[in-house]
Amino acid sequence: MKRFLATILIVIASGVARLPVEHQLSSVRRQLGFADVRFDLDLREQLGQLGFIAAFSGFRAIVADMLFIQAHVAWEQTEWGRVLLLFRQTTTLQPHALLFWEMAAWHMGWNASSAAFNDQSQPRQALRIKAQREYFALARDFLSRGIQNNPDRPQLYESLARLYKEKYHDHPRAAEFFGKAAALPGAPGYDKRFAAYELSYCEGREREAYQTLKRLYDMSEQEWLPTLITRLKAMEEKLDIPREQRIPDKDR
Amino acid sequence: MSEARHADGGATSTEHTAVTTRRESPLRHRAFSPQRIAAICANTLTELTRMKVFYFLLLFGLILIGGSVFLARFSFQQEFQILKDISLGSMSIFSSLLAIVTTARLIPQDIEDRTVYSILAKPVPRFEYLIGRLGGVLVLLAVSLVAMSAAFLAVLYMREQAVLHETARQMSAAPGDQLNQALQAIRESAFNLNLFSGIAIIYVKACLLAALTLFVSTFATTSLFTVVVMAFIYFIGHLQGTAREYWLHQHGADWGARLFLAFVALVFPDLQAFNFVDEVVVGTAIPLMLFLKTVGLGAFYVVLYTALAAVVFSGKEL
Numbered sequence: 351m352k353r354f355l356a357t358i359l360i361v362i363a364s365g366v367a368r369l370p371v372e373h374q375l376s377s378v379r380r381q382l383g384f385a386d387v388r389f390d391l392d393l394r395e396q397l398g399q400l401g402f403i404a405a406f407s408g409f410r411a412i413v414a415d416m417l418f419i420q421a422h423v424a425w426e427q428t429e430w431g432r433v434l435l436l437f438r439q440t441t442t443l444q445p446h447a448l449l450f451w452e453m454a455a456w457h458m459g460w461n462a463s464s465a466a467f468n469d470q471s472q473p474r475q476a477l478r479i480k481a482q483r484e485y486f487a488l489a490r491d492f493l494s495r496g497i498q499n500n501p502d503r504p505q506l507y508e509s510l511a512r513l514y515k516e517k518y519h520d521h522p523r524a525a526e527f528f529g530k531a532a533a534l535p536g537a538p539g540y541d542k543r544f545a546a547y548e549l550s551y552c553e554g555r556e557r558e559a560y561q562t563l564k565r566l567y568d569m570s571e572q573e574w575l576p577t578l579i580t581r582l583k584a585m586e587e588k589l590d591i592p593r594e595q596r597i598p599d600k601d602r
Numbered sequence: 603m604s605e606a607r608h609a610d611g612g613a614t615s616t617e618h619t620a621v622t623t624r625r626e627s628p629l630r631h632r633a634f635s636p637q638r639i640a641a642i643c644a645n646t647l648t649e650l651t652r653m654k655v656f657y658f659l660l661l662f663g664l665i666l667i668g669g670s671v672f673l674a675r676f677s678f679q680q681e682f683q684i685l686k687d688i689s690l691g692s693m694s695i696f697s698s699l700l701a702i703v704t705t706a707r708l709i710p711q712d713i714e715d716r717t718v719y720s721i722l723a724k725p726v727p728r729f730e731y732l733i734g735r736l737g738g739v740l741v742l743l744a745v746s747l748v749a750m751s752a753a754f755l756a757v758l759y760m761r762e763q764a765v766l767h768e769t770a771r772q773m774s775a776a777p778g779d780q781l782n783q784a785l786q787a788i789r790e791s792a793f794n795l796n797l798f799s800g801i802a803i804i805y806v807k808a809c810l811l812a813a814l815t816l817f818v819s820t821f822a823t824t825s826l827f828t829v830v831v832m833a834f835i836y837f838i839g840h841l842q843g844t845a846r847e848y849w850l851h852q853h854g855a856d857w858g859a860r861l862f863l864a865f866v867a868l869v870f871p872d873l874q875a876f877n878f879v880d881e882v883v884v885g886t887a888i889p890l891m892l893f894l895k896t897v898g899l900g901a902f903y904v905v906l907y908t909a910l911a912a913v914v915f916s917g918k919e920l
Contacts, residue, residue, distance in 0.1 A: 353917040357910055364906050365868030371899060372872045373850065376843055378892055384881050407840050408877040412691035415684050447884045449679050538783065572779075 383446060383499075397439060405443055414443040418450060421457075430462040434488065441492065448505050451496030459489030459513050486517050507531035508541060511548070521551040542566065543578060550581045560585035567597060638726055639734045646738020650704050659703070660746050663696035667753045682791045683883060685761065689754040690800055690879040697747055697808040698836070705739050705815035706828035709915075718920060729912035732816065736908060739812045747805050762792040790885075799893050800882035806900035807876035811836070813907035814871065820914040839873035842866055871903050 397405060397413070405413045421436035437454035444450055463485035472478050493510040500506060511527035514520040528545035531537050546566055550559035563582040566573045579597070586596045650656055667689045712718035721731055765788050773781045815832050822828040849863035875896060878888055 353913060357913055360906075360910060360913070362868050368899070368902065369846070369867065371895070372843070372846065372875060375875055375892070375895055375899065376847065376872075378889075378895075379875075382881075382886070382889070382892070384878075384886070403837070407837055408694060408873065408879070409691055410877075411687040411880045411883050415687045418680075418684070444880065444884065446881065446886060447683065449683055453680075 397443075410443050414440050414447070414450070417443070418453075421453075425457055425461065428465060430457075430465060430485075433457050433462065437492070441496070445496075445499040448496065448500060448503055451492055451500075451506055452509050455489040455492040455496070455509055455513065458485045458492060459517055463489070463517070486513070489513055489517070502534060504531040504534040504537035504541065507534070508537075511544070515548060521548045522555070524548040525552060543573070543575070547577060547581055550585055556585055556588050560589055560591070564597075633727065635730065639730050639737060642721070642726075642731060642734025643737035643741065646708070646735050647741050650738060650742045653704065655703055656700065656742065656746070659696050659700050660749060663692050663746070663750045664753050666692040667750060667757060679791050681761065681765075682758070685758060686797070686883040687879075689750075689757070690797075690804070690883060693747060693750045693754070693801065694804050694807070694879055696750065697743055697804055698811055700746060701739065701743055701808040701812040702815050702829060702832045702836075704742065705736070705812045706819055706822075706832065707825040708735050708739070708816070709819045710822070710825045710828075713920065722920070728916050732820075732911050732915055733908065736813060736816050736911075739816075740809055743805065743808045743812065747801065747808070751801050758792055762788065765792075794882075794885060796878075796882045796886070796888050799888045800878045803876050803878045803893070803896060803900075806897055807873065810871060810873075810876070810900050810903045810907075813904040813911070817907040817911040817914070820911045820918060835870060836873065838866065838870050840877075841874075842870045842872045843874045846872070872899075875899060 401413050401417075417436050417440045421433050421440060424432040424436060437450065437457065440450045441447075441454055463482045466481035466485055467478050469478055469481070472481070490510065490513060493506055493513060496506045497510065507527045508531040511524045511531065514527060515524035525545050525548035528541050528548055532541035532545055543566060546559060546562040549555055549562055552559065560582070563578060563585060566578060567582055582597060585591075709718070712721075718731070722728060766785055769784055769788060770781065773784055776784075811832070814835065815828060818831050818835075819825070819828045822831065845863045846867035849860060849867050878893075878896075882888065
């Protein structure tokens with residue numbers, strides 16, 4: 351009995367001793383963005399009992415992968431509602447996996463939206479367009495939440511910029527997000543060019559676009575790409591830049 | 603040897619020989635002997651490697667890691683991420699299972715086979731017996747994790763090389779800097795040094811579970827009981843962090859709930875603290891200080907549970 355009580359006391363005393371260390375480690379992990387997943391009844395309903403227990407027991411990544419593979423199968427069978435549900439679960443479980451956010455947005459913004467627009471079972475075009483826009487909004491929502499979870503990674507800003515450019519035809523927003531992506535470490539070199547191209551399509555911002563394009567043009571010969579030259583020439587025409595200040599025609 | 607015969611209560615002539623030997627040789631029984639522990643450890647390792655369950659679990663782990671490459675053929679980022687998720691997840695599952703299952707049967711099996719009597723009849727302190735037994739399990743866990751890591755890294759390397767060659771072939775006409783950028787993206791998606799931190803933490807967690815299982819098995823009557831208790835502890839351990847945070851920060855809860863949360867927080871280990879895999883696979887860097895502190899916490903748990911096991915086992919009637 352004495353030994354039993356001594357054991358219990360040692361366990362509790364060691365618990366008191368390790369509590370501050372564990373609490374501090376947990377705070378560090380939270381600061382680093384580890385385990386940002388909120389395990390609540392919503393997630394429990396989404397994952398089912400087994401998935402919830404597995405995700406809770408340190409196998410979050412595997413559960414997320416399995417759901418991702420299921421989402422892939424649902425996409426092949428064009429079950430868009432299921433694709434959406436599975437990607438919501440996947441991104442909830444692995445909020446730092448950029449791939450899941452990007453794939454979710456791509457399926458919603460490009461595949462599901464096209465399917466909705468070409469849905470022959472819906473005779474009214476207005477309703478087809480409405481459904482298509484709803485999928486665009488879902489794609490934007492995925493990317494926005496992905497950015498909230500990964501604010502220092504350029505990929506999702508770039509994907510959101512593409513969505514604004516190709517689906518919403520919203521050039522100012524596209525330029526803004528390409529610019530944000532370009533400003534982050536690890537961004538590909540083309541992001542800053544794409545930001546400038548998009549700016550050149552914005553009404554009333556031609557001067558700003560011209561200056562940005564010209565700055566890129568002056569940076570190095572590697573930047574003298576066909577689109578950059580074309581957009582720069584277009585801005586020169588639009589702003590009526592004096593002949594002597596224009597870039598040479600041979601570069602066209 | 604002579605001391606062993608003496609302890610066994612041999613014939614008078616044997617006692618006489620033992621006393622003579624003791625007089626002639628300066629060798630004395632030491633309270634703590636690393637050689638004795640090493641002998642028990644080596645013996646345990648030999649026993650465990652002869653167990654079918656070891657090969658069964660190791661084989662399953664290796665098949666899952668090797669087979670993960672065929673599970674999904676998407677883009678290279680998706681493929682690498684799924685490969686890493688499944689491989690590291692398999693390592694975590696199988697090393698935890700191996701730690702619990704092999705340790706749970708050590709003491710009950712020794713008592714059933716009466717091996718424990720022949721060992722403890724010799725001048726081997728009980729804590730040395732426990733340390734040796736645990737040491738054998740830890741070496742076995744290290745060997746199986748090294749095997750699984752080798753399989754995982756080999757599969758990852760093969761897939762990386764295949765993707766690199768395919769990309770280089772497809773982009774042969776592209777400018778040099780674009781090709782280099784693409785190849786660099788593939789390399790970054792495949793390997794990063796944090797994978798090794800993740801594997802090391804999986805090992806630390808398995809060691810913790812082995813030590814805890816040893817502690818539970820010192821007062822358990824059967825190995826099945828130990829495994830069931832450990833399964834509960836495994837799940838509760840992953841919730842311990844949540845219970846601790848709630849206990850420390852939610853002052854509105856009634857005293858009954860707070861008492862329960864305090865019990866969970868103080869008694870159970872925080873297993874979630876050893877879960878780096880979910881972050882490692884998505885490329886999150888693990889700071890060195892966090893890694894070292896986590897390893898330190900794991901070492902603390904191993905020492906604590908081994909000491910507790912020794913305390914309980916020293917009073918156990920055999």
